[in-house]
Structures are given as structure tokens and as C-alpha cells.
Amino acid sequence: MFRIRWAALLLAAMMAGAAARDPNPRNPFKDAMTRNIYLTQNYYIGAYHYIQCWGSALVIPSSTAEAANAIAYYYNKTKAGQPVTLRASRPKFHTSSHFVCPNTPLKVGGQIPADMRQPLQVGLLNHKLSKVLATDRSKYTMRVGTGMRYTELLQEAEKAGMSVQLGTPTAYAGLTLSGVLATTAHGSGDRTTSGIWDTLLEITWVDGTGKVHVSKPSDPEFRGMVGGMGTYGVMTEFLMQMTPPSYTELITVKKSDKEMFKTINELLKITPHILIFWRPDVSSFVAYMLKPAAKGAKIAKNVSMTLLPDVRGQQEAREGFKIMSANMQDDSDAFEFLCPLQTAASLGAFWGSVNGKGVFNVTGPTNNLMASECDEHCNWNDNKVFFGTAQDVEFTAEFSQLESWISDVKKIFNVELMENGKAKYRCMGPGYLWIRFGSGYDGFTATNAGMQRPVFLQSTWLRSRDVLNRPSRYQYVADLIEELTLCKYNARPHWGKNFDRTFTHPRCGIRAKYPKFDQLLRLQQQHDPAGMFTPRLFSRMANKQSYAPSPGCALWQGCYCEKDENCAKDFKCVRAESFPEYRVCKPAIRKNEPGSLLPQIFAAMAGGKQQQQQQQQQQQQQQRHAQQQQQQQQQKRHVQQQQQQQQQQRRAQLQQQRQAKLQQQRQVKLQQQRQASQLLPAITADEH
Template sequence: MRTTQQVQRLLVVLALFAVVTGAAAQQAAKKPANANVYKTANSYVAAYHYLQCAADSMPVPASTAEVAAIVSWYYAKARAGQRVTLRVSRPKFHSTATFVCPLAPAPIRPAAVAQERAPQGGKAPLEIAILQSKLNKVLAVDKQKYTMRVGAGMRVTELLPAATKAGMSVQIGSLPAYAGLTLAGILATSAHGSGDRTTNNLADTVLAVTWVDGRGRIRTSTRKDPEFKAFNGGVGVFGVVTELLLQMTPHSNTQLITVMKDDKDMMGEINRLLKISPHILIHWRPDAANFKAFLVRPAPKSARVTPGVNMTVLPSIADQATMAPMVNIWHTTLGDDSDMTEFLCPQVTDGSLKAAWASVKGERVANVTGPTNNLAASECDEHCAWNDRRVFNGTAQDAEFTIEFEQLAGWIADVKRAFDVELREGGKAKYRCLGLGYMWIRFGQGYDGITATTSGMKRPVYVQSTWMRSRVGPLYQMRYQFVLDLIEEVTLCKYKGRPHW
């Protein structure tokens, strides 16, 4: 007779095997609830569900003039002696950092901050969050110069169809892979795409920024102005960004090339791939000793464009069956069981690298040519692995750092060593693996700005670690968490890695 623990282990094996092989997709998805889980009357919540920011007031302006009026109002109150903290964000903001909140949530608020924010002289501080959700319109299009002026609250998923409608394309490599981000958020956190010593982030394509300063005055800064460089990675402390003038290109097509390699000579392979295209995104599983590289580049004029192609590197999981109870067991109750993991690990590692950059009518494709706007970024909306509570009830454990290209070979070797020595115990625990997820590697260029994570760097490389974990057990460390902790410490201390905001 099987024990309860053995039954739990068997259920996890069967459930996760179904997920990674696609068998779970046979069950029809339930319709999501209509309730807005990202906004209440006085708070807004992060996409990862780690943070819920409270505010005394959450105005939602629809224009630069309205933002200026709001800031002017609270500036006058501050001048009169009322303490005011103002932040700009939106419901479903894509961050685990507390700077997007007017006041850090109580469970993680330092005692000194709590004391500072206590009512003084009978006046409690005002915590104000300007939500940028309605700053999402196309404001002007210049078809001769191929420029678009847009609201800074526009999401990438709104920009791409607007650019297509205008007969233009975004610049290849300039956008993050996730299309659910706002343009203001991308700029403020120096978020990026990938481009070795070439265009690799939104800031490379911004010609001018319209913003509101701390007194409520409307200002515009171009690339010639010294303060312009403070917006890339400035996390919004310099002013409220409301509009962006973007340099687009004429309509273009992008060629996708997908390569799967073992990581024995990973640095050599990377150097060879960079000769094909500077725009590369890598998913790497050190515990499986292989990686998948997605290369994008301008398509040759002779290339055949495939109709109906779209980027799906972050796919929707809406059609998968409910696996949340099984994922919870995997993350919170199972021990280090070699019989279970020896069977499960090949399924998990292979499944983690099954993602395709593009799909055509629901079918994954490895090599294809399509419109640049269709292959620039993907959006899984309410059915991402980290926010679909019905399927996984999971969230992402995410960390990114920026290091120099000349350090990359050493960093790769150290990550391999961490997996070999800590996870596999020098070969004694070959059955072990991490859960669903992967390491990322992307590429950038030097930047002479002030606040961006790449400021002052020569040839930056973005290294990232993303793994799915259950949302039920936040106090539990992820399985084999110590491996990721070690990699993070090595990246910070040995390589002086700069954390992504």
C-alpha cells in the first residue's frame, strides 16, 4: 500500500508530465472571473501579485494637462505644510520593487519609514498614486519622418498595432519580449530587448520626452538636453513622463532563426551566433546542459513572408487544465526524492525549452519571416504562467543583472559550477533539477546616461533567472533555492552585476 507522501509524489509526476507534454490542454479552460484583481478602491496590485500598493487617492488622468493639474494641486498642499508622497504607476505593474508604491506595504516597510510617515501635528501624510492607464493614445503621426508621438501609458501591445496602422515598424531589438509593459515603465526602468552594440532598448528610439515637473509645469526634453539622459532608468523621480516621440522605421519584415545547442562550448557558440545577428535572446537550462537561441534580423527582400505569424515566446496557458494543487505539492511538501525527480526532470527541462519565438495559427515555428511588428513582443495577458490562478496559481521568481561582455565566459563557467557542485553534488545527485523556468542571456550597448543600468558600460550583457513557483507557499523557498541564491551572490559580488530596477 502506498503512503500518503508516495501518492502525493505520484500525483505531481503525472500532473507535471501532463503540463509539459501538452496533455493537459485537452481540458477546456474555464472562463476567467470578471472581477478586477489588480485594483480596488484604494490600492493597486502587481502582475506577479507580490505587492499591493495602497494610496489615499488614485487619479487617472487622460492627458498631459490633467497630469499637470494634479501635480500642481498637491504641490500647493506641500507648500502649505502638508506632507505628500506621489508615485506614478498602474494596476498590474510589472515589478517586485516597492518604489512604485507611495508607501511601502506594511509587511516589508522598515520601522524607520513607518515612524517617518506617522501623523505629525495632526496631519497624516498624503499618499498619492497617479495611474497612467488612460495615457495610452496615439497623439501624432509623421509619415514623412516616420515618427509617432504617443501617450507614455501606452502598452507595447497597443503600440504595435498602432504602428502597423500607420504603415511603420518598431526598430528590431528595441522592445522587451513581454508586450504587457507600458512605454513609460520600460523607459523608467531601462528595460530592454537585445542588440549587441546596437539598438537594444526603447531609449535608443526616443527622440523627445514630454513630462511634468514637481511643481506641475509641462516641459519637453530632446536628446540634446542634459536632463534627457535622466529618464532612461530614472524610475520616475525626475518627473512624470506623459508623452514620447518615437523614431520608427518604414514597414519592415523580420527573419527568425532558432538554434538549439548543447552548452559545452557555450561562449564559442554565442560568438558564432552574434556574427549572424546581434539581436539574440537565449534560454538556457544548465541542469540539462543545453540552450535555445532566438535570432532576429532584418529579412532579405527575397524572403517569403508567412501570413498569420505572431510572436508567442511568452504563450497563453488558457487552454490547459487546472494543475494548481499539484504545483503546490511540488513546491511545498515534497522531499528530495531521486525516484520521482529522475523521471520528472527530463520532462521539466525539455518542457521549459519548448517555447517558440513565433507561432502560425497556433503551431510553433522555429524559422520564419513575418512583419516586424508581429515578431517584436508577445502578450499572454491574464493567462501567463505567473498570473493565471486557475492553471498553476503560480508566480515568477525573477532576477536580472547587467554585466560586461568580457565577463560572460567566466559567469557562464561559474553558473555551470554552481549547478554541478551545489545542485548535483559533484555527480552524487544527478537526478536533481530546478522546476519550470530558465536562465536568460541578452545583449546591449554602452550608454553614457546617468541612471540606466548600462550607464558607463562598454558592452553590457543582461543575465536573468526566471522560475515558476507556487503562490500558495510564499514562506517556502523554491526547490533547490540555494543554487539560485549562490548564483545571485556570485553575480553581485564577483561580477559587480547591476540589478535591474
């Protein structure tokens, strides 16, 4: 019972997405300047905690006019000879690459070198560009600020009696609309609506001189904005095409991956809007399918999308996860016990909830079932409980490559993870591979530009920030899938998810993947004459400059290893057995020691439980102390009120006394005047 209890705690804590949560999470961005912990002085940080940005100045416009004035101001600085780099972002951004910062960002905790303080580096934070500017219910359109998050858009659409188009929002709703468009972030829709660009009628944006433009879908400036990373302008307003209020059906199925490609094709006949979580280590995947509700379908009340893992309640797992991440040794007993539970939870997350209870199948309002967020409570950006992060990468390939890619990934898991069957007990940590679907787009650097039938391939695995000085357990599996997808499949990395190494690979360059890349460069020259919007990483990529391997660079995803020195301590850079053309960092020595890890995990989690109890006791003491202080303050206020009342009474008495005295004086004076008037005739008579 002891083992089962603690294993269940570990399972629940690592993959809390399997439980439904509050369908109405709070909004921590109402006053980001004072309440958001990620914005401190001139620094702002990524949700994954890999990098933070610094700016000479942070500009926070609340309108297009304010943004234009600010950009014009800095453009005039450049004309006077002052170098300026300006990048639009938000106080807490969701990326692990360096495109987002005004200059090369820092690892968390780093210092700004003196020579980086010389040019003006400006962060334009758009979280106040988040209002609904206009609605037209007759045309089902909304004009909104581009700093609005998808969470807010879905809520505002519901208020306005409209629906966001099915399949277009990102699964994580905490992203800004402009960030989604600039990086080609997407939903899922096989050869149909699958991204925000499918819903836009106009983009209002400001160029590098401060001039305001309005572009329509047929304009090259519009098409360049999709996946253009804001390299020639700052987007401030979107005119969006919504639909009449609609309802959507959620269908959840779990399948074997034995004939995965065939099964996917069968599922796509049911609906094009599918998101897949895949765990090759247990030969299974789950498909979350959304489709327009049938006429007359039963509509559930209080429905919400609650797929993403929540950090609340995970205090017990932090220490256990830390041990699993820090110790590279195997314990077949532990994995044979924990892996089935962990992987089942990875594929058992509820997409939706009804009245707070998780459901696999339901029909509800479209706006409520497409996206959700956990924000400060996500287990990859929490600072107090789980203390995790994620290795999150994504690539866009052609659907025609999907069957081969699935086969190669299975090979990697079998050969690298399970050592051709010798270590079948192993499993990856919390996380999964995603598969989503899209349609081609006539853009320049959109990741789906010019494609026939794009498919989005994502790899997401949790890491412990307690042990970032070591790779996560079996990270070489994820690293190999990443490089294989980039190079063998010539896939395009997501502009907002991947690390710098994917954009500066020495043999698998990015620029060649985009036949119309030069058209984006021409837009830059035309609309940003001072080059203010061009980040350093973009220049390196455009100039085909590759990363320079350095000691430990693979640990921080700065490179793919070429030598042992590129790896962490006690790791070797070796050829992958499944694909020898690629190298990965593997532990120098790995032994299977049955029974070695599980007791440590239980003990650590017990300590975590005790720590949580201590924290709860401290919180209770703090609450009691706060209550005592509150009572004392109330008593003090009561005494002060009594004193004020007494003072008021005394003042009133004194006032009454003064008034009575004045009245008496007036009466005496009147009496004297009457007496004087009576004497006056007599005196006059005597004179005569």
C-alpha cells in the same frame, strides 16, 4: 501509460509556453477602473503578487494637462506644509521592488499602519495616457501617451504603416512605455539598438511643481529619465522614431553549453538580436535569433510571437506543482522520469506561431515577431487556475565578464544542485536563465550607463503561491546566483525586477556602481523641490542604508541570510560549498526516497482533474441555469411586449373613439350654427 499520461499533463501545464496560443489576445485594460481586478479601491497590486500599493488618492490623468494640474495641486499642498509622496504607476505593475509605491508597499494582504495614513501618498496611474496623439508618415514618427503598452504600440504601428525598430521592445509586451524607460527594461541587440531609448526623439514630462517640459536626447533631463525611475518627473508623451514597414526572420537553434561562450560569439556573427534561454542542469540552451528578412524572402501570413507561458489548461498541474514546491525531500525516480521532459519543454517553447501553430523558424512582419504578452493568463499572475508567481531577477554586466559568469553558474549547478555528481537526477523547476545583449548609453543611472558592451543576465523560476511559506525547491541555487552576480561581478540590478535586498545589500551597495549617480540627485533637487517623487527605497539606497536582517527575511527576499533565523522553518543558513563567501538557506535534512513523490503527484493531479471536471460541471449547470433565466426573461419580455401591444391597441381604440365623438360633436355644432344663421335673417325682418 498512466505514468506517461500524467507526466505529459504535468509537463504541458508547467511549461505551456511550448504551445502556440491565440495570436490576438484580448485587451483587459480597455476599462481598467471597472474591469481590472488588480485595482480595488485605493489599492493596486503587482503582477507577481509580492506587494501591493496603497494611496491616499489615486489620480488617473488622460492627458499631459491633467497630469500637470494634478501635480501642481499636490505641490501646493507641500508648500502649505502637507507632506506628499507621489509615484507614477499603473493598476497592475510588473515589479517586485518597493520603488513603485508612494510609500513602503505592503505584502499582499497586509494592513496600512495608522502612522502611514498621515502623509498624503498619491498613486498617479497612467493607463489612460495610452492614445496615439499624432503620426507623421513622411518622417515615420509617432507621438504616443507613455501609458501605452508595447502590445498597443506594435498594433498601432502596424495600422500606421510603420515598424518598431528591431531589437528594441521588451520580450514581454504588457509593459508601459514609460515604465520600460524608467527602469531600463530592454530588448536585445549586441552593440546596436536594444532599448526604447534608442527610438525616442522627445520626452514630454511634468516636474514636481506641475511645469511641463519637452526634452531631447542631448538634454541631461532626457538622459536622466533612462533608468531614473521617475524620481524627478512624470513622463506623459513620447515622440518615437519608427521605420518603414519591415519583415524579420526568426531562427531558433538549440545548442550544448559545453563551449557556450564560444558558441554565443559565433551566433552573434549571424545577428546581434538574440535572446537565450539556458538550463545548466541539462547542459543546453536555446537561442532565438531575429534578423532583417532577406530580399525576396517568403513571408508567412498570420504570424505572431507566442513565447510566454500561458496558464490556460493548467488546472491539472496546480496540485502536482504544489507538492513539488512544498516537499523538500528527493525522489530520484520521479526526477529521473520528469526532469528530462520538463527541461526539454523549458527549451522547446516556440517563439512564433503561424495560424496558431508553433514554429521555430519563420519570416513575418517585424511588429508581429518581437514581443507578446499573456497578461491575466500568465502562469505567474493567474488567480484561478495555476496560482503561480515567479522569482524574477536581472543584472547588467559587461560582456567581458560573460565567460567567467557562465563558468561560475555551471559550478553552482554542479556543486549545489547535483552535489558534485551525487544527485545528477535533480533539476530546477519550471524556468530558465536568460541572456540578452545591449549597447552602452551615456546616462546617469541607466543599467547600461557608461558600459562598453553590456549583457543582461536574468534568472526566472516559477513558484507556487499555494506554499509561499516555504522556499521553492532548490531556491538556494537561484539565490546564490543572484548574490554572486550582484557582488562578485559588481553587476547592476534591474530597477524593475529585483527585490529590495539587491538594492540595500550591506556589502555590495548600488550607488557606487554608478559614477554619475550624483547627477541624478542634482536633477531631483532642480525639478522636484518638495521631494514628492522620491520613494523611501530610493532614499535608503542613495544614503547607503542596508537592510536589517530579521526572522524569516530570506524567505520573502528581504535579505540574504546571515543566521538560521533568517531562513524558513526547517532551513539552515549555511555557507555555499561552491562559493563559501556567500550563505544560503538549505533544508536542514534532505533524504532521497525513491518512489515517494511520484504517486503523490499523480494522485494530486488526478484530484486536480476531478476538480476541473467538477468545475466544468458547475459551469455547465450555471450555464444551463443562465440559459433558463434567459429563456424566462425572454418569455417575460414577450408577455410584456404582448401586454404593451394590447395596451397600445386599447389606447388606439380609445383615441379613435374620442376622435369620433369629437367629430360628431363638431358636426352637431356646425349644424346648429347653420340653423342659427338661417333663422337670423327672418328674425331681423320681423323686427323691422
